[in-house]
Amino acid sequence: MGEELRTTCPFCSLHCTDLRLTIDGGRLADFSPPCEKGQMGYANAISGLSASRKQSQTRTALQAVRLSLEAASRLLVVLSADLDREAVEGAIRFSKKFSAILTCAEEYTGSMFALAMKTAGFLTGTLGELRNLEQVVLCGVEPGQSHPRLGEMIQKNLLSQAIFLDPPDPLEAIRWLRLGNEERGENIPDFYTDIAAQIQKATSGVVFFGPKWLEAGLPVTTEFLLWLNDLNRTGRWYAQYLSLASNNTGVVETLLFATGFPPNVRFKAKSVGYSPRRWQAERLIQMDWPDLCLLIGRPRHFSEQTFARLEKNRTILLDPLAPSWRPHDWLPVAQAGIDVSGQVQRLDGVPIALQPIMPMERPTANAILADLASEGPRV
Amino acid sequence: MILIRGAEIYDPAHGIDGEVRDLWLDNGRIIAPPQEGAEPQVIDGRGMIVAPAGVEIHAHVAGYGLNAARRFLLPDAAALDLLTPPAKEAAERYLCLGYTTVFDAASSPLFARSTLADLESMQVLDRGTYTLMGDHLLLLKALAAGDRGNIRDTLSWLLQVSGGYAVKLVNPGGGIAWKANRPTPGLDESIGLGDLTQRKIIRMVVELVNEMGLPHPVHLHAGQLGRPGNSASFCETVRVLDGQRAHLCHIQFYAYGDDDGCGYSSAAGQVVRCIEPYHQLTFDVGQVLFGTALAVTADTSAASHLRNATGQPWISRQVEGEGGNSVLPLAYLAKSPASAVQWATGLELLLRFPDPARMFLTTDHPNGGPFTAYPQVIAWLMSSAARREALKQVHRAATKKTGLAAVKREYTLGEIFAMTSWGPARALGLSDRGHLGVGARADIRCYRRQADIQAMFSQPAWVMKGGKIVVREGRIVQLGEGDILVVRPAWDFERLPLIQRNLSKIVTVQPEHYALGLGPIAGMLEVPCRSKVS
Numbered sequence: 004m005g006e007e008l009r010t011t012c013p014f015c016s017l018h019c020t021d022l023r024l025t026i027d028g029g030r031l032a033d034f035s036p037p038c039e040k041g042q043m044g045y046a047n048a049i050s051g052l053s054a055s056r057k058q059s060q061t062r063t064a065l066q067a068v069r070l071s072l073e074a075a076s077r078l079l080v081v082l083s084a085d086l087d088r089e090a091v092e093g094a095i096r097f098s099k100k101f102s103a104i105l106t107c108a109e110e111y112t113g114s115m116f117a118l119a120m121k122t123a124g125f126l127t128g129t130l131g132e133l134r135n136l137e138q139v140v141l142c143g144v145e146p147g148q149s150h151p152r153l154g155e156m157i158q159k160n161l162l163s164q165a166i167f168l169d170p171p172d173p174l175e176a177i178r179w180l181r182l183g184n185e186e187r188g189e190n191i192p193d194f195y196t197d198i199a200a201q202i203q204k205a206t207s208g209v210v211f212f213g214p215k216w217l218e219a220g221l222p223v224t225t226e227f228l229l230w231l232n233d234l235n236r237t238g239r240w241y242a243q244y245l246s247l248a249s250n251n252t253g254v255v256e257t258l259l260f261a262t263g264f265p266p267n268v269r270f271k272a273k274s275v276g277y278s279p280r281r282w283q284a285e286r287l288i289q290m291d292w293p294d295l296c297l298l299i300g301r302p303r304h305f306s307e308q309t310f311a312r313l314e315k316n317r318t319i320l321l322d323p324l325a326p327s328w329r330p331h332d333w334l335p336v337a338q339a340g341i342d343v344s345g346q347v348q349r350l351d352g353v354p355i356a357l358q359p360i361m362p363m364e365r366p367t368a369n370a371i372l373a374d375l376a377s378e379g380p381r382v
Numbered sequence: 383m384i385l386i387r388g389a390e391i392y393d394p395a396h397g398i399d400g401e402v403r404d405l406w407l408d409n410g411r412i413i414a415p416p417q418e419g420a421e422p423q424v425i426d427g428r429g430m431i432v433a434p435a436g437v438e439i440h441a442h443v444a445g446y447g448l449n450a451a452r453r454f455l456l457p458d459a460a461a462l463d464l465l466t467p468p469a470k471e472a473a474e475r476y477l478c479l480g481y482t483t484v485f486d487a488a489s490s491p492l493f494a495r496s497t498l499a500d501l502e503s504m505q506v507l508d509r510g511t512y513t514l515m516g517d518h519l520l521l522l523k524a525l526a527a528g529d530r531g532n533i534r535d536t537l538s539w540l541l542q543v544s545g546g547y548a549v550k551l552v553n554p555g556g557g558i559a560w561k562a563n564r565p566t567p568g569l570d571e572s573i574g575l576g577d578l579t580q581r582k583i584i585r586m587v588v589e590l591v592n593e594m595g596l597p598h599p600v601h602l603h604a605g606q607l608g609r610p611g612n613s614a615s616f617c618e619t620v621r622v623l624d625g626q627r628a629h630l631c632h633i634q635f636y637a638y639g640d641d642d643g644c645g646y647s648s649a650a651g652q653v654v655r656c657i658e659p660y661h662q663l664t665f666d667v668g669q670v671l672f673g674t675a676l677a678v679t680a681d682t683s684a685a686s687h688l689r690n691a692t693g694q695p696w697i698s699r700q701v702e703g704e705g706g707n708s709v710l711p712l713a714y715l716a717k718s719p720a721s722a723v724q725w726a727t728g729l730e731l732l733l734r735f736p737d738p739a740r741m742f743l744t745t746d747h748p749n750g751g752p753f754t755a756y757p758q759v760i761a762w763l764m765s766s767a768a769r770r771e772a773l774k775q776v777h778r779a780a781t782k783k784t785g786l787a788a789v790k791r792e793y794t795l796g797e798i799f800a801m802t803s804w805g806p807a808r809a810l811g812l813s814d815r816g817h818l819g820v821g822a823r824a825d826i827r828c829y830r831r832q833a834d835i836q837a838m839f840s841q842p843a844w845v846m847k848g849g850k851i852v853v854r855e856g857r858i859v860q861l862g863e864g865d866i867l868v869v870r871p872a873w874d875f876e877r878l879p880l881i882q883r884n885l886s887k888i889v890t891v892q893p894e895h896y897a898l899g900l901g902p903i904a905g906m907l908e909v910p911c912r913s914k915v916s
Contacts, residue, residue, distance in 0.1 A: 020892040124695025131702025131890040206563055259449045263468045354495030
């Protein structure tokens with residue numbers, strides 16, 4: 004029987020710090036507290052360790068990448084949603100050196116979010132704050148799906164105070180909620196007037212919402228955040244964005260810290276340009292814009308057409324696990340929280356340190372990027 | 383060895399006020415003129431003004447709150463760049479202004495790793511941060527219980543795990559009252575933990591920090607920030623500090639009369655009369671500039687008040703077991719009576735307060751405006767004609783409701799260097815900088831004398847850090863390697879299990895993963911404490 008390890012989970016943006024794992028004979032033997040997502044993540048990561056190439060092979064692949072870099076003039080760097088801070092900072096330094104466009108694999112709704120926030124503001128809190136509130140409203144999200152232990156916590160402690168909202172037309176629903184208290188009887192369904200009354204009674208609460216309500220367009224986002232603003236005026240109402248898989252580790256926050264901008268930036272000699280719509284990863288790949296595409300971490304939500312383009316063009320993947328598609332080059336790298344330490348951000352922005360559970364000799368993405376940048380030419 | 387020959391030297395710490403002298407440097411330090419030795423590298427100082435490099439005592443340039451601000455300002459590229467540049471960029475701007483030591487004004491322990499990441503990127507400077515504790519339940523509960531040993535160890539532990547340089551109190555107890563939907567407590571009202579009041583928190587923490595001998599005393603952001611008529615409560619807070627060392631920040635925001643209930647007026651005169659006799663206290667002003675600014679504050683109740691008063695949207699994040707941080711866009715308009723009074727009140731405070739080594743120039747960046755506007759403020763301080771001209775451009779409330787127009791004082795260069803170098807360095811307990819005495823760090827700024835004071839201070843001819851020229855004519859020519867300044871006061875390690883047990887009741891992160899932990903920080907320089915406690 005292997006030794007029990009206490010560690011911090013890298014596999015969803017809760018980053019639980021109270022995990023206990025047992026690894027026996029190179030396999031995950033025990034995992035608690037129970038969480039399917041974490042358990043599956045660890046099982047995959049541990050089995051993936053053995054699939055990594057030897058260092059000599061990595062060196063050969065690196066040489067090939069260097070040659071590709073020399074030939075490239077339009078370099079696209081795409082970050083996945085589960086990179087630690089060091090990898091993101093390495094990608095920024097690399098992108099600066101090669102005047103690359105730096106994006107995220109998941110379509111980033113930040114510009115919409117920023118515009119809407121500028122209109123309505125936002126009150127939120129860290130996880131410990133959220134669990135102390137009187138009312139929970141879940142708008143178009145099921146926390147248990149992406150963050151099992153958060154779902155469990157809500158189910159256990161807050162189910163009687165929970166309201167689930169997932170209407171086909173969010174705009175109409177939000178307007179009804181905003182009007183619910185004042186204009187009872189104005190063709191507003193009873194369901195919404197009742198919810199509005201329930202919310203009105205609570206002096207504190209939290210609204211969880213996901214990308215669905217942000218991607219529904221600016222009118223929905225703005226109306227939604229104006230509703231939150233109304234709530235803030237009646238009491239202490241928090242809102243918490245709950246991503247499904249994107250920004251698991253705070254990649255967006257790290258970019259904001261280091262460049263002043265979220266993803267979709269282009270580095271030039273002495274400046275950073277920001278264009279959230281033009282410089283989206285999938286759009287650029289489907290336009291065949293890059294003559295070299297560097298994927299740092301695996302893109303989870305790319306379409307089949309995008310993968311087909313990537314396979315056709317010059318693509319390099321840095322990832323701990325062997326890909327199920329065929330990039331031009333795959334360089335296996337260490338994973339923070341598995342074989343190296345690292346720093347990530349919890350969904351509420353709290354920075355969390357990850358510890359290695361099975362240290363190995365794999366290079367980190369940052370080390371590879373630094374190596375490439377130290378010898379590679381400037382594009 | 384370096385010789386700066388024939389420069390006009392300003393060193394307020396040693397009473398040197400524009401004397402033409404030579405200055406000798408070796409190994410990054412200032413040395414006495416050597417009797418003999420190797421031929422020095424000579425820097426021609428003729429026609430140049432040479433002074434100790436600037437020391438920033440209060441600016442919000444690092445940490446998580448700024449990211450919220452960046453999201454907010456995203457649609458406004460100019461404001462984004464001016465008010466919330468990445469920490470590395472902010473550090474380089476400071477260096478180009480002649481500052482080599484900068485302190486971030488507030489860092490929440492739970493977010494210490496984010497602050498540290500920013501501080502790491504500011505490596506061209508010596509830098510540090512103050513740890514927010516005034517709403518930390520761990521500390522407040524210890525204070526309510528009254529065990530001085532436990533309070534002292536909690537303060538020390540929090541400083542150590544968050545990589546802090548000083549204890550920051552922001553409207554202490556106000557944050558937890560706000561979270562409980564209670565009104566902001568007055569100085570003598572319970573904050574909701576037994577009979578613990580803001581007065582008791584301030585007095586006990588200030589006394590203990592001074593007993594612990596921290597180089598910088600408690601850095602206090604008082605209650606009632608920004609409210610008309612708040613000068614009376616501010617003066618009452620100052621009296622709580624009788625006999626104790628402390629630093630009160632951005633006091634312009636507390637120097638308001640209520641103009642008989644008709645809005646803002648300046649109470650700078652009364653405030654100066656109140657604070658001047660407390661020689662152990664230091665202050666920074668928090669000067670307001672006209673234009674775009676941004677409230678970035680841990681004072682949620684003040685930000686909430688501002689939000690309700692202005693109708694502006696805000697971003698506010700409450701932190702488990704602590705207070706919170708809030709961000710709110712601001713615009714100070716020259717034609718707005720309130721903004722005009724705030725602008726004039728800051729200048730009036732600076733001009734009426736007699737000792738520039740105790741009252742420092744800050745804009746509480748980005749709350750009053752960007753730190754890059756310091757040269758503009760210096761130009762107003764050094765010229766009553768420039769102030770008269772400025773007064774013509776702003777709302778008449780600045781003339782009618784403040785005493786600025788009546789103040790004729792003009793700062794001398796020596797006084798400017800006292801308020802931007804020597805004074806803040808001394809208040810921070812950094813005896814190795816802010817002056818040009820033998821043994822001091824060779825952190826030096828040099829200006830080409832110009833009639834246009836603003837232009838002169840905007841671009842030093844060169845800036846030296848550790849004896850190396852790092853900036854020349856506004857451009858960085860060499861990247862210096864500064865230190866992250868921290869304090870690590872002694873504490874009773876046996877109390878750790880108790881602290882961790884109490885912490886686990888208030889935060890969701892396991893205690894052993896809280897903040898930075900107890901290990902050393904890469905690049906840190908520990909500034910010693912002069913403890914009076916055995």
